Amino acid sequence: MMLASSILLISSVSSVVPAYAASNLTVDLSSVIGPVTHGAAGSLYGVIENQPDNNLIIPLHAKAYNNPAVSGYQQPWGAAVPVAQKLVSTGSQVSIRLADWYPGWYDYSNLTDWFNKMTTTVNAVKAAGLTNIYGYELWNEPDGTWKGKYVGGINDSNSYVEFTVNVPAAQNYTLHIHYANGTGASSTHNLSVNGGSTGVITYPNTGGWFAAGSAGSLNTTVSLHAGTNTIRFTKGSAGYAEIDYIDVIGGSQVRYEAENATLNNSIKYSSGNTSSDVSGNLTFSEFFSQSYKKLKQLDPSAKAIGPSYAAYRHNTMQEFISYQKSQNTVPDITSWHQLNNENFTNDFNDYRAIESSLGITAKPISINEYSASGWQTDEGKPGAVAPLIAKFERLKVDTAMQSYWDVPNPGRLGSLLSSSTQRNGGWWFYKWYGDMTGNMVNTTPPNVNDTRALDGFANVDATRKYASVLFGGNTDGSVNATIKNFPSFFGGNGSKVHVRVDWTPFVNKSTAVNTTNTLLEGDYTISNGQITVPMTGLYNNDGYRIYMTPYGQATNVYEAEDAAVSHANIASGSQASGGKYVAQIDYNDSYVDFYVKVPTTKTYSMTIRYANGTGASSTQNLAYNGGPFSTVTYHATSGWGQFGTVNVNVNLTAGDNIIRLMKGSTGYAEIDNITLN
Secondary structure, three states, X not given: OOOOOOOOOXXXXXXXXXXXXOEEEEEEEEEEEEEOOOOOOEXXXXXXXXXXXXXXXXXXXXXXXXXXXXXXXXXXXXXXXXXXXXXXXXXXXXXXXXXXXXXXXXXXXXXXXXXXXXXXXXXXXXXXXXXXXXXXXXXXXXXXXXXXXXXXXXXXXXXXXXXXXXXXXXXXXXXXXXXXEOOOOOEEEEEEEOOOOXXXXXXXXXXXXXXXXXXXXXXXXXXXXXXXXXXXXXXXXXOOOEEEXXXXXXXXXXXXXXXXXEEEOOEEEEEOOOOOOOOOOOOHHHHHHHHHHHHHHHOOOOOEEEEEEOOOOHHHHHHHXXXXXXHOOOOOEEEEXXXXXXXXXXXXXXXXXXXXXXXXXXXXXXXXXXXOOOHHHOOOOHHHHHHHHHHHXXXXXXXXXXXXXXXXXXXXXXXXXXXXXXXXXXXXXXXXXXXXXXXXXXXXXXXXXXXXXXXXXXXXXXXXXXXXXEEEOEOOOOEEEEEEOOOHHHOOOOOEEEEEEEEEOOOOOOOEOOOOEEEEEEXXXXXXXXXXXXXXXXXXXXXXXXXXXXXXXXXXXXXXXXXXXXXOEEEXXXXXXXXXXXXXXXXXXXXXXXXXXXXXXXXXXXXXXXXXXOOOOEEEEEEEOOOOOEEEEEOOOOXXXXXXXXXXXXXXXXXXXXXXXXXXXXXXXXXXXXEXX
């Protein structure tokens, strides 16, 4: 994450460009990926200590958010411990970004100081008794923030790098050389000690230069006398090589940085893939390995996350993972960022191939910052994020967090809020994602590698008897969605499926959206095991949901256990519809928010199915769409989990509405469901 320049925001309608051919999306309801986890619903700095309100967080059901270890340094707010405490009641976890201990980008000083900061953080987590910590991100974007240096341009006959080294005794020493050779073949340097005869160092190809994240190491033997010696590397007869450092094993000083050596006709460069005095004479791979060991010493159960590269590169990841394998410090959760429309499917498969080649069991993957290449304008934009979420779900990415380019506005769930209290069109798309339950199933887009073209993700819930598909991306305005292999609860060929296509508009992140639209609604007959839903008039910025239920299934009943529940518990009971209900709505911040969709603005009769085992009348407070509260009175039922009903009137507007039931002034009550008529 870096500060992005401001970009003109244009409405979704006026910005549509028909750049893609007519698009087809296929959904196979029988091809299960795995349980719904809402892994990609999180965000970087999307939740801070005092905002947003939990009523905006709970409906998203995000698996994890990414927060700084401490406030007041890299970020002035959002410290992981208080945010994790805030999120306990939402069910979300926190990934702790340890590098945010440092101001700047980043002002790392030394390993002792770093370990002290790690210790302070881990001890604070332990003292708080937190159990919702996802893991510890040991650094952030080392490809840009790790302040290594190296020497290249050793390309001419008079080019050289001469190290002055000190050793305690006259003897043979092992010389360890960290180098890069991107020529595609073996290269050589001539090596001389104390001006003596020249030997030859042969560097195997590393597949790239330091700038590309490639590196290699080799050992050779040199004879040194006690005290000061000079070791000179000059261009050899074959190819070229870059030098990061040499280690004189057994010398008074072990590591000698190339940029501190005497140079002639050679060039100093900076790279996050090398070491320097500023980095404590450690490469990032070495730093990560030592940090991993320290973390496990502090808390053996803690999850280490890394390397958190700003972008995926094969050579960089290959070098990093290979080194960690050699040190037994492979991260528990592997991470990198997706910010520039890179081919994520290819990158994912490449990483899995690296693991396989090294004999490493597949690790969970966290894309701990993601957006399309528009960065600030693409954060939370349904048409930009839908193709990414689809790929994350298809490939079973464990977590993914929206990036943070809107620097003045933390605590907005990754640009899903137009203000600290108002939803924008992106929030509704992520809310639909949060509504998904049961199992995720496979979708097939026109181009699985394209992060901008149409793509979608889908779920099936056999218990609740519904399926949904969320999609977005660049199209020509028309999409044909083919849904096939319906589970038995929908019926077989000849059975009808009720379909509603919802549409959330996205003008820009600063524009509030209070309700979503219905693009179409109707019944489709299953033929040859499938239906096709043709849709036109679609916009590239916007998000869409296909919501499917068996024909004739009531759509006006809303189960409490499927609502947004705050500081209450979901209980099971044989008398409850669907077998579950919400209990222990006992505290001042206890509430159940029902998100309901109605076709017409009018007064509706709402039947509340409740249980009141107090033996006397109880009350709850009722409000809708943020309006004033009224009182609902519940007469005693035969016991807890034994339900009765009461009818009240609610004034709802066409589209989405939020109905809140919360603890009242007298007694207690449990909620099973509500029905609108």
